[in-house]
Amino acid sequence: MPKNLQKQWWFMFPVTFISGYAAFLLVQAAGIGGLETVAQMLVFALCFAALRAGLQFVSWLAIVAFLPKLAKSVIGQEGAK
Template sequence: MPKQLQKIWWLMFPITFVAGYAAYLLVQAAGIIQLDSLPQMLVFVLCFAALRTGLLFVSWLAIVGFVPQLAKSILDKEAATK
């Protein structure tokens, strides 16, 4: 998955929002009502990071599958910067 994909704001904003909300719901379902202590915050952050990474991967697969021209342009930009 290219690093340039993480710089596209119109893609990262909804992914970050959805991952944050889903992590919040997961933490609530686990019985953590408030993030009072460090272990509770760590559980939230780990859920958020895992969900964000997974959603980013699924969005990259969707881009490759449905808009291959955009995927090629992103990969070309990544290759040009190296």
């Protein structure tokens, strides 16, 4: 995935928000009440990181599939550097 796309706020804000909320719901569904201990925070952080990476990949595939002109412009900007 081009690093230039990861710097765009319109891409990273929704990905981060959705990943954080999904990780919170996942931790709640697992029966971990709050994030009081280091172990609970670590489980949340690992869920968040995995969900964010997966969502970034799926979002990039969607951009390439449905908005190819945007994908070409992002790749072109990165290649010009």
